Amino acid sequence: MPKRGYHHGNLRQALVDASLTLIEEKGPTGFTLSEAAKQAGVTPAAVYRHFEGREDLIAEAARQGYEIFADLMEHAYESGQPSALGAFEATGRAYLAFARKFPGHYVAMFESGISIQRNAELHAVAVRGLGVLERAAADLSRHIPEDRRPPPQMFSAHIWAMSHGVVELFARGSPGTRSPFPPEDLLETGIGVYLRGLGLLERDA
Missing domain, CATH: 1.10.10 (Arc Repressor Mutant, subunit A)
Known part of the structure; x- marks a missing residue:
C-alpha cells in the first residue's frame, strides 16, 4: 500500500x-x-x-471502546426494566456480548494497563459505562435484608469479576481453557448461584 x-x-x-x-x-x-x-x-x-506515543493511541482506542460499552450497558439496563433482577442480568449479558464483539476495544480498556485517569474524556466515559453495572446492583440490593446487604460497589465488583473471568477464560479463545458449556451459560449460572446466596433467588428444590 x-x-x-x-x-x-x-x-x-x-x-x-x-x-x-x-x-x-x-x-x-x-x-x-x-x-x-x-x-x-x-x-x-x-x-x-x-x-504522542503508543499508549496515547491505545488510550484513544479504549475511550472509543468505553463509548460503545456505555451505550450497550445503558441499553441493556433499560431493556431489563422495570424488573431490578432483569436489568441486572441484562447488564451481565451485555458485558459478555461486548467482549465477544469488540475484542480489540475490550483489551485496550481492561488489559492494556492504561489508566482510566489518563485523561478527562476517558475517565468520564469509563465512569458512565461501569456506573451502569453499579446502578443495576444498587437497584437489586434493595431487595436484600439490610443486615445481609453488601455495599452496591462490592456487589457490582463481584459480578464484574465473574463476568471478566468468564470472558478471559472461556469467551475469547484462551489456549487450553475450552469449556463444555457456552460462556453465556457459565455466566448465567454463576450469577444465579451468587444471587441465591444473597437470598435474591429461590433455591432449587
Whole structure:
C-alpha cells in the first residue's frame, strides 16, 4: 500500500482502527507505532501529528471502546426494566456480548494497563459505562435484608469479576481453557448461584 502521508482522509481514526487490529493479533504491547502506521498506510512520522506515543493511541482506542460499552450497558439496563433482577442480568449479558464483539476495544480498556485517569474524556466515559453495572446492583440490593446487604460497589465488583473471568477464560479463545458449556451459560449460572446466596433467588428444590 503506498504511503499517503498527511493527505490521508481521517488519519486519526485510521490509526485507531489499525491499533485495534494489531491489539487483537498481538496484544496491547506486541506492536509498534511504526506497525500501526504501516497498517494505516501512512509514514511513521505522520502518527505524531495525532498521538504522542503508543499508549496515547491505545488510550484513544479504549475511550472509543468505553463509548460503545456505555451505550450497550445503558441499553441493556433499560431493556431489563422495570424488573431490578432483569436489568441486572441484562447488564451481565451485555458485558459478555461486548467482549465477544469488540475484542480489540475490550483489551485496550481492561488489559492494556492504561489508566482510566489518563485523561478527562476517558475517565468520564469509563465512569458512565461501569456506573451502569453499579446502578443495576444498587437497584437489586434493595431487595436484600439490610443486615445481609453488601455495599452496591462490592456487589457490582463481584459480578464484574465473574463476568471478566468468564470472558478471559472461556469467551475469547484462551489456549487450553475450552469449556463444555457456552460462556453465556457459565455466566448465567454463576450469577444465579451468587444471587441465591444473597437470598435474591429461590433455591432449587
